[in-house]
Amino acid sequence: MREVTYDQWVSSHQELKSAGFVRFEYLTANHISQNHFEIFSRLALDDLSESLLVKTSITGEIDSIDSIYTAANFHERELTQMFGIQVIGGNSNELAFDADFEGFPLRKDFALTTRQETPWPGAVEPDEKARRRLALPPGVFETWSK
């Protein structure tokens, strides 16, 4: 894995492409908190004998690498819609869903509607008298309730 700073993102990809990493496999992000994300891209040699993960940390925006790897275009549009990351200099057309969709589904604070609407099966207690404390579903936050 190669960790780069935000301003080296484009130049390091340029460098790696000329070093033989001509295959672009994927680009994805990891939501850390608020406006803070980790961005990963995986590149491989032409014969797939070696692959490399490039990682950077950003706050809200990233420079586009689609002039280096055309395949990155789809992934960057996905980042825009799924995480709300601004890709500077990329194609900004919607990819996954219409522009009027509200929220960013892969952010950690995105409320999952099925989790809000489905009753949690773990709330059942066979012996009500033996209940020590109220069991709450893990991963469902109070802020999600309508």
Add this chain to the structure above:
Amino acid sequence: MEHKSIALHPASCTSCMLCVRECPDWCISIDAHSEPDLEAPEYNNARRQSMKNVLDKFTINFGDCMWCGICVEVCPFDALFWSQTPITATEESNQLILDQTQLIKFLPGATRSDGTSAPQENHPPSGRRKK
């Protein structure tokens, strides 16, 4: 060891709800009630009747299940096992919700992750429940 489905040995299940609460997909559900445990040892200083949970219905929705195996790992009474019987395709999605009468049929050849084999349908509770 193959992980094709999850088998249940209902006699071992104490309806402790651990698997239901740990399941990340919420695909397990248990219906149970409690009743006086007549086999419990009698204590002189007991202030109330010993109770035990009785399992009425145990279902796994294999349409939601992602085969993570957390339920098998978390079961403290050795009631859940990895089975080698695959889930068959169905016409309706709700037919993938299998209850204990169907899950018990997955027991032949089923194992836990450490390789211990599952008790069969007519066997007594497998493990730690009766100790």
